[in-house]
Amino acid sequence: MSSGSEVDGSEVGVNVFVGTGVIGKYFFGFCVTVGSGAEARAGNVCVGTLAGIWRGKGVEVDFPVQAMIKPQTIKVRINRRFIKAKYSGGKLINDEILCYTRTMAYHGLLHKYGTLLDLPSHTRIVSLLEGNTPLIKADNLSHQLGGGFELFIKYEGLNPTGSFKDRGMTAAVSEALGRGAMTVICASTGNTAASAAAYAARAGMNSIVLIPQGKVAAGKLAGAIAYGAQVIQIDGSFDDALTMVVEITNKHPICLVNSINPYRIEGQKTSAFEICEVLDSAPDWLCLPVGNAGNITSYWAGFKQYNQMKSTGLPQVLGVQAAGAAPLVSGHPVENPETVATAIRIGKPARGEQALQAAEESKGRIIAATDAQILNMQKTLAKLEGIWVEPASAAGLAGLAIEITNGTLNPNGKRVVAICTGHGLKDPEIITKDMQKPSIVPPKLEALEEVILG
Numbered sequence: 001m002s003s004g005s006e007v008d009g010s011e012v013g014v015n016v017f018v019g020t021g022v023i024g025k026y027f028f029g030f031c032v033t034v035g036s037g038a039e040a041r042a043g044n045v046c047v048g049t050l051a052g053i054w055r056g057k058g059v060e061v062d063f064p065v066q067a068m069i070k071p072q073t074i075k076v077r078i079n080r081r082f083i084k085a086k087y088s089g090g091k092l093i094n095d096e097i098l099c100y101t102r103t104m105a106y107h108g109l110l111h112k113y114g115t116l117l118d119l120p121s122h123t124r125i126v127s128l129l130e131g132n133t134p135l136i137k138a139d140n141l142s143h144q145l146g147g148g149f150e151l152f153i154k155y156e157g158l159n160p161t162g163s164f165k166d167r168g169m170t171a172a173v174s175e176a177l178g179r180g181a182m183t184v185i186c187a188s189t190g191n192t193a194a195s196a197a198a199y200a201a202r203a204g205m206n207s208i209v210l211i212p213q214g215k216v217a218a219g220k221l222a223g224a225i226a227y228g229a230q231v232i233q234i235d236g237s238f239d240d241a242l243t244m245v246v247e248i249t250n251k252h253p254i255c256l257v258n259s260i261n262p263y264r265i266e267g268q269k270t271s272a273f274e275i276c277e278v279l280d281s282a283p284d285w286l287c288l289p290v291g292n293a294g295n296i297t298s299y300w301a302g303f304k305q306y307n308q309m310k311s312t313g314l315p316q317v318l319g320v321q322a323a324g325a326a327p328l329v330s331g332h333p334v335e336n337p338e339t340v341a342t343a344i345r346i347g348k349p350a351r352g353e354q355a356l357q358a359a360e361e362s363k364g365r366i367i368a369a370t371d372a373q374i375l376n377m378q379k380t381l382a383k384l385e386g387i388w389v390e391p392a393s394a395a396g397l398a399g400l401a402i403e404i405t406n407g408t409l410n411p412n413g414k415r416v417v418a419i420c421t422g423h424g425l426k427d428p429e430i431i432t433k434d435m436q437k438p439s440i441v442p443p444k445l446e447a448l449e450e451v452i453l454g
Ligand SMILES: Cc1ncc(COP(=O)(O)O)c(C=O)c1O
Pocket: 163, 189, 190, 191, 192, 259, 289, 290, 291, 292, 293, 294, 295, 296, 343, 344, 390, 392, 393, 421, 422
């Protein structure tokens, strides 16, 4: 294989020798050698398992499952390039560069943190290079809230499907694929649906998503459909949909990927790890929205684990629910939750107990913000910092503003991280429905001057 002009550094070659046999549990299917020049050197010979990933120095080979008699397609990563190459009888038929990785070093969450996560050995990585999201310093907003403290936004809307759900989904779908599951299912207020559908598509699996009728933002529904999910609307709430997916997965071999799946929690812990790595310690306060309470559970577990390993300390956790869907604040389930922040429109959080425990152990609390306070913060964040998030994602910051105004949280000299869980593009209608229509001018300079300069 010629590496072509795109390659930085020396030419690399990949060669495949076909042969079959069984050594213990290993299927001795083919050997891949990687070296310089069209004739690859035998220095990096490896034996493939039936399917899996082999990694060497700067090289990664993704083995196919097919029998050796068929022409083989292998995927190889050489430094920053992913290459797909097809071989028959040891001869290269064609090859193609699939993509370049974002950075030399980053290959997704399970590559980076897999050893820190409690995942079974059969896990087979399905990744869209999720995670590694920016922690953005928000001085303008900190100033607006009274100043005197450092505020950072963990912008989770920059994950591949636009929300933090991808962190947990890479883990849940990787585990499901590794154990041979063909179909995943979830109940969703939208973001889980889009994420499950994307990762299932990448893994070659089917996805089914149950959503509350008419209560899912357009960008999320569109995502689930685009990624090929079977979308089913339930004439009921998210909580009804969750009960139904639990029941159906107890009865049929379909894999549940809601956050009651423990691997979702494992994957979502990684955001806490990233924050500690960037700041060199945990923040003093962590503010985040709470719906079904999987995320707050994950963050607390992640910070505790990282602290045990590296003594990075623990944050106080401020969980924020929408006032119309605040069972953890009122202390009882909400039968008909209502809020514009549709992502957290949940009346019976599956991990409510763990959320309350995280708040208590961290000496934090869970509070409620009204829709008006949430929407106001959404707009303020976009205008002051250029960060547009969906309504639910602004709830953590809205809660912070409430606490500071009430004098119940003194941020002076502190470091605060707010988790902004999903991108604003997920729910554009919340902005466009009330907006003043942009003015229309004829295509003449004078007309434009008139509008701009008056
Ligand atoms: C954008 C967004 N923020 C926050 C949440 C709440 O997360 P959790 O249900 O894990 O509490 C969700 C859940 O769907 C979400 O989509």
